[in-house]
Amino acid sequence: MLQEDQKDTEDRQNALSMESVVKTFGKVRAVDGVDIHIKDGERVALLGENGAGKSTTIRIISGLMRPDSGMVRIYGFRPSSVDAKRYIGYLPEDASPYLNLSIRENLDYIGTIRKTENLQEKIEFFLDLLGLKSVEKQKPLTLSRGNRQKLCLALSIIHGPRFAIMDEPLNYLDIPTQEKVFQYFEKMNATFLISTHILSIARRLTEKVIILSSGKKVWEGKITELEELKGETKSIETIVSELMRNVP
Amino acid sequence: MFLKVLKLLIKSRFSRNYLILIFFIFIYSIFTVNFGLNDTTSFGSYYLAFFFLLFLISAIYAGGISTTAADRDFLLTSPLENRVLVPAFFISQALASSLIFISAASAAFIILKTNSISLLVGIVDIACMAILPISMSLNMAGLPRTARIGASGVAGLWVVSSYLGFPYGPMAFLSGHLLQSSLFLIMVTIVATLVSFRSISQESLPFRLSAMSTKSKSFKDLFKFSNKAPSMAVFELHFKQVDFSSRTASMGNIRVRVNRVSIFTIALLTSFFAFAFTIFQLVYVRHLTGGYAITLLYVLFPEVYIAWGIALGLSTGTLSKERAWLAFISFPVETYMQITASAKMFQAFIVSLPIIIANIILAIMGVPFTWEFILIFAILVPVYSGINFSLSFYRKTFQITQEDVLPSTYNLTQFILLPVSFIMLILLFFSVFFTLSLPFVIAGAVMFLGIFLLRKEHWKKGLYKMVENGYV
Numbered sequence: 001m002l003q004e005d006q007k008d009t010e011d012r013q014n015a016l017s018m019e020s021v022v023k024t025f026g027k028v029r030a031v032d033g034v035d036i037h038i039k040d041g042e043r044v045a046l047l048g049e050n051g052a053g054k055s056t057t058i059r060i061i062s063g064l065m066r067p068d069s070g071m072v073r074i075y076g077f078r079p080s081s082v083d084a085k086r087y088i089g090y091l092p093e094d095a096s097p098y099l100n101l102s103i104r105e106n107l108d109y110i111g112t113i114r115k116t117e118n119l120q121e122k123i124e125f126f127l128d129l130l131g132l133k134s135v136e137k138q139k140p141l142t143l144s145r146g147n148r149q150k151l152c153l154a155l156s157i158i159h160g161p162r163f164a165i166m167d168e169p170l171n172y173l174d175i176p177t178q179e180k181v182f183q184y185f186e187k188m189n190a191t192f193l194i195s196t197h198i199l200s201i202a203r204r205l206t207e208k209v210i211i212l213s214s215g216k217k218v219w220e221g222k223i224t225e226l227e228e229l230k231g232e233t234k235s236i237e238t239i240v241s242e243l244m245r246n247v248p
Numbered sequence: 249m250f251l252k253v254l255k256l257l258i259k260s261r262f263s264r265n266y267l268i269l270i271f272f273i274f275i276y277s278i279f280t281v282n283f284g285l286n287d288t289t290s291f292g293s294y295y296l297a298f299f300f301l302l303f304l305i306s307a308i309y310a311g312g313i314s315t316t317a318a319d320r321d322f323l324l325t326s327p328l329e330n331r332v333l334v335p336a337f338f339i340s341q342a343l344a345s346s347l348i349f350i351s352a353a354s355a356a357f358i359i360l361k362t363n364s365i366s367l368l369v370g371i372v373d374i375a376c377m378a379i380l381p382i383s384m385s386l387n388m389a390g391l392p393r394t395a396r397i398g399a400s401g402v403a404g405l406w407v408v409s410s411y412l413g414f415p416y417g418p419m420a421f422l423s424g425h426l427l428q429s430s431l432f433l434i435m436v437t438i439v440a441t442l443v444s445f446r447s448i449s450q451e452s453l454p455f456r457l458s459a460m461s462t463k464s465k466s467f468k469d470l471f472k473f474s475n476k477a478p479s480m481a482v483f484e485l486h487f488k489q490v491d492f493s494s495r496t497a498s499m500g501n502i503r504v505r506v507n508r509v510s511i512f513t514i515a516l517l518t519s520f521f522a523f524a525f526t527i528f529q530l531v532y533v534r535h536l537t538g539g540y541a542i543t544l545l546y547v548l549f550p551e552v553y554i555a556w557g558i559a560l561g562l563s564t565g566t567l568s569k570e571r572a573w574l575a576f577i578s579f580p581v582e583t584y585m586q587i588t589a590s591a592k593m594f595q596a597f598i599v600s601l602p603i604i605i606a607n608i609i610l611a612i613m614g615v616p617f618t619w620e621f622i623l624i625f626a627i628l629v630p631v632y633s634g635i636n637f638s639l640s641f642y643r644k645t646f647q648i649t650q651e652d653v654l655p656s657t658y659n660l661t662q663f664i665l666l667p668v669s670f671i672m673l674i675l676l677f678f679s680v681f682f683t684l685s686l687p688f689v690i691a692g693a694v695m696f697l698g699i700f701l702l703r704k705e706h707w708k709k710g711l712y713k714m715v716e717n718g719y720v
Contacts, residue, residue, distance in 0.1 A: 109485060
């Protein structure tokens with residue numbers, strides 16, 4: 001009983017506690033017994049080959065997909081619960097906003113249903129930060145893919161989430177906007193779990209890396225440890241590539 | 249090479265669903281003919297005129313030929329000459345479009361069957377009517393909207409003029425002006441087709457294809473949600489606006505359109521329908537002989553389409569404009585669905601009000617079957633809106649991958665087929681059984697909706713299914 005209480009307390013302190021999670025699609029084990037623990041305030045990158053199970057893992061953590069077995073808790077709450085949703089800011093890969101609302105309406109609507117404080121100020125802030133002010137009355141469908149991604153990024157964090165879960169957040173963004181987003185993320189007082197294929201993003205935004213391969217966690221450690229692994233003869237990409245192929 | 253391209257285009261445009269749609273429209277058309285369409289002065293010629301008008305005006309207004317993303321990215325960038333591409337595009341479009349038109353217009357052949365000369369001329373005329381919209385759509389592609397509206401108006405007048413004694417109207421061949429009407433129609437078709445070939449044979453071919461055009465438009469009036477309770481914001485959005493998203497899926501077109509229409513615009517439209525229906529009832533249906541069965545058929549036809557149009561039209565696009573990640577990461581799935589379903593049901597009731605009022609007036613005047621339709625519009629239509637919205641999770645869905653839109657789970661095919669199947673069911677019951685069965689139909693629908701609305705697990709399972717299908 002005491003052990004269970006202690007574990008509950010740990011789960012509440014952790015932004016994410018994920019144990020022995022399995023998710024299958026037919027015969028494919030997309031996530032195969034994965035354990036991930038992320039402490040409050042930690043910044044973690046999720047790396048893996050195409051089809052390694054990154055997006056499925058992220059969807060399970062966001063409460064949008066139910067695992068076949070295993071346990072997932074966000075600050076001690078089930079991911080699909082209202083309590084967990086309060087903490088989360090989620091950005092899927094290739095996200096799309098409400099296409100029948102203008103840019104401003106999208107921010108206003110999502111900000112309102114997420115009970116965002118000082119909403120109008122935040123809307124103005126994000127419109128300025130991401131350079132969307134001049135198109136604020138336009139439908140998202142008429143925007144470039146980059147501008148739509150900027151809007152989706154703003155929608156996922158407008159409420160100031162404590163735990164930002166993002167799948168390729170910088171896709172389609174131009175370099176100046178990427179730089180602004182980097183700087184904003186650095187200032188955010190939040191836990192980050194970022195799925196990406198681009199190592200420079202992982203190195204810039206996170207301090208810890210989890211590598212998935214064929215649905216399994218094959219490596220976990222700090223970026224500095226990856227740097228040490230590469231030595232002088234190999235590049236960090238080569239090392240990561242070897243780890244992904246489960247050849248440490 | 250031409251044949252290879254043509255084969256490829258035809259293959260990419262004719263899906264199984266599309267052929268099923270053509271078949272059902274054909275059956276529907278034949279089925280309709282058996283009910284009082286045996287003389288040229290009544291419903292029969294209007295039926296053909298209606299379909300021709302629909303095809304012609306929509307082709308002129310929309311403009312262009314349907315293309316897929318693959319056409320645009322690979323076919324149009326290949327080193328193929330226009331003399332190969334133009335006829336291949338034209339013929340594939342002509343086949344796709346004219347088969348539907350001919351199926352829909354097949355009733356007209358039965359009207360013409362009594363006279364072999366008029367039958368022959370009628371076949372040529374109907375073939376021209378099938379080709380003309382395609383030629384016109386190519387000629388009008390890329391022109392300003394005002395020009396397209398003007399041309400649609402002229403086309404509309406031309407069709408209607410057949411009934412005002414103009415001998416060169418396309419339908420005038422049914423009312424004694426066989427030669428003038430047919431010759432003029434054939435001439436117009438040949439000229440329009442030649443002009444369309446000329447216009448698309450130039451370098452501008454890609455710009456004459458419908459999927460190429462992109463428009464940027466800003467909203468004039470923006471909704472405001474700040475300082476509202478979250479649930480109120482969700483309700484208000486889904487009550488105030490009607491969402492229409494579309495893609496021309498049947499012919500492989502990937503063009504995505506997202507429009508929002510105010511509830512008041514839809515209410516204005518239903519007010520017009522209510523007025524037109526009242527006049528139709530008082531001027532035409534009241535004087536029909538043949539008993540309740542015939543009356544019911546004439547009344548059911550427009551009313552069922554309006555009823556189902558409201559129920560499906562208002563609720564179909566509701567989930568289509570959003571990726572589930574935004575709604576369901578912010579709200580418990582069951583709460584979001586319950587609020588949205590309620591908003592759609594209330595919206596359906598409000599836009600049905602003019603028709604309810606029209607039926608109350610008709611009921612007071614002693615017109616039969618009006619109380620039944622009051623019940624249908626006041627209860628069944630809103631309830632069915634809720635059911636249709638709820639079923640979104642449980643139907644086989646499709647995705648517009650290029651634009652990342654989760655579109656409506658009902659497509660045009662289903663939209664057309666549902667009322668047809670409903671009419672067939674009602675016909676089984678016929679007059680008195682229709683009235684008797686209605687309370688059971690309503691009670692069943694309400695129970696069905698209740699099961700959805702009150703069971704949280706339904707929504708959760710639905711969401712997981714959506715996500716597993718790749719929508720988030």
